[in-house]
Amino acid sequence: MNTSETAVTTEAAHDDHDHPSDAKYIQIALLLGIITAAEVATYFVDIGVALIPVLMIMMVVKFFYVASWFMHLRFDSPLFTKFFVAGLILATTVYLVFLTVFEFWSKG
Amino acid sequence: MTDTAVETTRPIGVYTRPKGGGGWRDWVTTVDHKKIGILYGATALVFFVVGGCEALLIRLQLATPNGTILGADTYNQVFTMHGVTMIFLAAMPLAAAFGNYLIPLQIGARDVAFPRLNALSFWVFLAGAIFLNLSWVLGGAPDGGWFGYAPNSGIIYSPSVGMDFYAIGLQITGIASLVSAINLTVTILNMRAPGMTLFKMPVFTWMMLVVQLLLVFAMPVIAVALFLLIFSRQFGANFFNTEMGADPLLWQHLFWIFGHPEVYILILPSFGIISEVIPTFSRKPIFGYEFMVFSGIAIGFMGWGVWAHHMFASGIGPLSVAAFSLSTMFIAVPTGVKILNWLATMWGGKIKFTAAMLFAVGVISMFTIGGLSGVTHAMSPADTQQTDTYYVVAHFHYVIFGGIIFGLFSGFYFWWPKVFGHMLSEKLGKINFWVMLVGFNMTFGPMHTLGLQGMSRRIDTYSPGFGFELWNMVASIGSFIIATSVLIFVINVIVSAVKAKGQPHCGPDPWDARSLEWMTPNPTPEHNFDEVPVVESLDEFWHRKYGTDEEGRIVRVATAEEVCQDGSATGVHLPSPSYWPLVFSAGLPLVGLGLIFSLWLTIPGGIMMVGSLFAWVFEPVDDPDGPHGHHDDSEETATEEAPVV
C-alpha cells in the first residue's frame, strides 16, 4: 500500500473520463428492473424450498450492480470499496452472530 | 465585494466569515485544530473533576456501613453519572484533545481535512455534555447505570426524566464522536506530508486511526440502541416490553456490540501516547514497530468479536458463552504483544525517568494487573462468580484508570511544552505520579478482595458484620489520595504557568524527541509548519538530528535548533473561522429538551440546526476582507465542504 499510494495521486485525478455512457446506465437499470420483476414474481409463483436462496441471490446481484455501476465502485479508487466492504462485512458478521445468539434461525 | 458581484453566478446567502479579533471571539469561532484540541482538553478536564467529585461522593457514602451521605435514589444518580461522565465526557474527549492537537502535527499537515466540522465536533460534544448535566436540575440525573440495561432504563423502573437525558445526551455526544472520527480518518489517510507512507506514521497516529475506524463503525450501533430507548420511553414503543414478547437482552447486545469496541476506543489513544513517550525516554526506537501497529489493528478488529463476555450471566446459552469465552482469551494476545514490545523498548535503553515516563511505566504495570484480572473474567465459570461484584469494579478501574488516565497524564507531561511553550514542573510531576499511584492502588486494589468476599456493585449501602468495613474504609481513603494527586496536577499547571510568565519559551526540543510534531517551535505557531517537511523515515525528526559515523555508531549530526523550523513563515493560507458550528450545536440541546419537555422547543432548535447547515454550505471559503481572501477556483473546490455532511 505504501509505495503504490503516491503513484495513485496522478492517475486517480483523471478517472472521470472512462465512465460508462448513459445507454449503459439504462441497460443496467433495465436489468435491475427485470430482476425486481422476477423477485416480485416469486410472491405469486410458488417455487418451494428454492425461494429464499433465489431471493437472496437476486438481492445480492441487484446490490452489486447498483454499488459497482451507479456508485462507480468499479472505476473509482479501491479505497472506497475497502471502506464500504469493511462496513458491509463487519455489519453482516456481527449481526449474524447477534441473531445466532438469539437463536433466530431455529425460531424461523 | 459589491463591485465584484456582477458575475453571472450570484452567490446565495453568502455570509461574511468572522474575523476573530482576539479574546473569546477567537475561541468560539475558531477552526484551528490546535485551539480545538485545547478546548477539548480543558472541557474534558473540567468534567474529569466533576466525575471525580461524584466518585468521592460514592466513596464517602460507602466508607462506613449504613452510610447516610446520599440517599439510595441520589446514589443511583451519582454512580450513573460518574460512569457516564468519566467515559463519555472525560476519557473520550481527552483522547480527542490529543488526537486533534497532535495528528495534523505528526503527519505534517496544516490542519485537519474539515476544519469547520472539527469545530462542530467540539461544540456538539460540549452541547451534549451540558445537556447531560442539566438533568441534575431538571428533574433528576440518569439513574439506570451508565450501561442503561433494559428494562431498568424503562419508564416503569426509572420514571424520572433522567434516562431520557441519558439517551438523548449520549446521542448528541455520539454525533460529535462520529463527525470527528470521519474527519480524522480522512485527515490521516489524505493529508500526510510527502513521503510519509502509512508505515512511517508515528504509533500514536496509527492508534488514533484505529480508534477513529472503531468509532465510525461502533457509534451507529449505540445510536440505534439509544433510539430504541428513546422511542420506548417517549412514544411507548415495545422494544423492551416483555409482556408483549420483546427480549430485553436486545439492549444488552446492542449496547455491548458498541461497548466493547468502546473499551478499545478508550484505551488505544493511551497506548499510542505511551508508545511515543517510552522510546523517547528510553533513547531507543520503538521495538517492533510493525508488531505494535498490527497488534493495534488486531485489537481493533477482534474487539468486535467479544461483546457477549459482558453478558455471561444473562443466560445467553452455553454455546455462546463458550465461543465468547474463547474469543476473549484470544484478544489478550495482541495486548500482550504490546506490553512485551514496550518492555523490550525499555530493555537496555538509557532510561530517563521523567514524570511522563513514570506515568507511562505506570500504564504498563497497572494495565497488566487489570489485564490479568480481565483474563479471569474470560473464564466464564469464574466470571459467573464475579459478575456484579466489586471484583469487576476493581478490574475495569485498573484498565480504565491505570491504563487510560495514567496514559493521558503521561501525555500531559510530555506534550505540555509543545502546546503551551513551557514545561510543567518535573518535581511536582513526580510527586503527582507517586501520590496517584499510591492512591490508585489503595482505592481499587482492595476492591478485588471486597468483590471476592461477595460485596455487590451498585449497592448504596451495606450492613456491618460482613467483613466489608476495613477495605471499604481503605478504598475511601485511597480515593481522597487520588483527589490530592489531581490537585497536585492542577497546582503544577498553575505554578508552572505563573513561573513561565515573562520568561522566554522553552527550547524547541526539550525531550530530544523523535516525531514530526517537534519540528515546529514551541508553542506551535498558528500555521504549524513553515514548510511541510519531506519525510524519509519513521522517527523523521530524530533521524534529522542523528546519523552514524564511519564505525556505525550513532552520533549527533545536527542540533535541534538547526532541524526545527522557527515558525517565521508569513502569509500562510489558513481556513477562516466560522460561526456556524457553534450555532448548529446550540440547536441540538434545544431539540433534546423539546423531546423531553415540550415539542415546541424543537422548532427553534430545528431551525437553528437546518439554517446553520445551509449557511455553512453557502459560506464563502474565506473572509472576503481578510488578507488572504483572494484565490482561484480550483482551490475553492478543494476546500469547500459538501452540503451533505
Next chain:
Amino acid sequence: MLTKGTKFWLALCLAAMVAAAFAGYTTGGDETGPLTLGWKGAVGNHIVYGTLMMMSAATGLLAMLASAFRDADADAVAQLLETEDAPDAQIKTGPSVWPVIGAAGFAVMMLGLVLHPAVFVAGLLIVVAMGIEWTMTNWSEKLTGDPVRNREMRENLLRPIEIPLLSLVGIGVLVLAVSRILLASSVNGAVIVATVVGVGIFALAFFVSTRPTLPRALLQGVLALGFVAIIVGGIVAAANGEREFHQKGGTSNDTLVETDH
C-alpha cells in the same frame, strides 16, 4: 435598524412573557408548564397567566407592525437616518410579492374558519411567513443606498432558512397529496395510481431529455400544471375521505400501556 417604537414594544413583549412565566410558577404552575404554554405541565393561575401571555403576544405583534410599517412614518424614517426631517425622495423599493401572498394567507385563514382547523393553520403559517419576509425585506431596504447590495444582504440572512423550508414544504405538499389520493383509492387502485404517476414522471422526463429544443415556458407550464393537478387531486381525495379499512390480524385491542410522563 429598529425604531424606538419597535424597541419599546419588544421590551414590553419580553417583560410580559417573563412576568407570565413568573406568575405561572408562583401560582402553582409546575416546572415546565409556564414555559411551554402548558404542554406537559400546568401553567398555574390561568387567568393571570393567560392575560400576561396575551399582552406579550399583542405587544410582539405591535413591535412587528411598527417595524414593518415604519416607511409610512416620516418621523421613524428620520429617526433611522438620524436627521431632523424625513427625506423627500425615498429610496426606490423593488417589487414585492408579499402583499399578495399575505392577502391570500388571510383569505385561507378565513376559509379555514369555515372549513377545517388545518386550513386555518395553513393560512396562519402563510401570514406569519409573510410577516417575517416583509419585515426582513423592509429592514434590508434601509441598509444602504445600493439596492443590489440591499437585496444581497436580505438573501444572506434568509436563504439558508428559505431554501430548506421551501423544499420541505414543496415536498411535503406533494407527499401529502399523493398519499391522500392513494388512501382514497381501492387497494388495487392505489397500485395503479402509483404506477401511473411513477411511469408518467419517468416517461415525461425521458421525453423532455431527448427534446432539447422544447421551449422553457412550455416545460414550466407543464410542471406547474402537474403540480396543481396532484394538489387538486389530493384535496379532492382528502375531501372524499379514505377508503374503508378492515382490522387485520388477531384481536386488535387498544389496551396499550400509557407511557407518557
Next chain:
Amino acid sequence: MSEAATTEHPTNTGISHNKLAMWVFLGSECLLFGALISTYLLYRNEFHTGPAPGDIFDIPFTSVSSFVLLMSSLTMVLALSALKRGDIRNNRLWLLTTALLGALFIGGQVYEFTSFVREGLGFTTSPFSSAFFTLTGFHGIHVSLGIVMLMSLLISSLRGNLKEKNSETVEIVGLYWHFVDVVWIFIFTVIYLVPNPTS
C-alpha cells in the same frame, strides 16, 4: 513560501476529502441499518395480539414503490452524467425527476403507514410494529433528507451555481442516494418478500 502554501494541496490517496468522507460515512451507515434490520428480524414473530407481517404487507403496492426508488437511482446517475458532459439542462431535469420519484416513494410510504394504522397496526401495538415502523421510518427519513439535498442542488443550479466543475458535489449526493436505494433493495427482499408469518 507563501505562494507554495496556497497552491492546491494534492492528497495522499488522490481522492478528494469530501468523497472519502462520504464513503467512510456510508460504511458507518451499514452498521446503523444492520442494527435496525436485525432488530426487526428478531421481532418479526412478536406481533402479540396485533396483525402479523404476513397479514398486513401489501406486496403489489410495495413492489411499485420499490420500482420507483430503483428507477430514481437511474435518474440520479443520469443527472451526474449530464453535468459531467456540461449539459446543465438535463442535469436539472434529472435532478428534479429524481426528487419527484423520491417524493412519490415517500408519498407511498405515508400511504402504507396510514393504511397499516387503519388496519390496526399502531407504533405501540407489538414489538413487531415498533420495529417495523422504526426501520422503515429511518429509511424514509434518509430518503427525505436526500430529497432536500437534491432540491438544494436544483435551486443552486437554477441560480447558476452548479457547473461542470461542481460535478463532484452531485456525485457525493448521488452516492448517498444510491446507498439509500441499496438499503431498500435489502429491506424489500428481506422484510417484504421472504415469506412472512401470519397470525
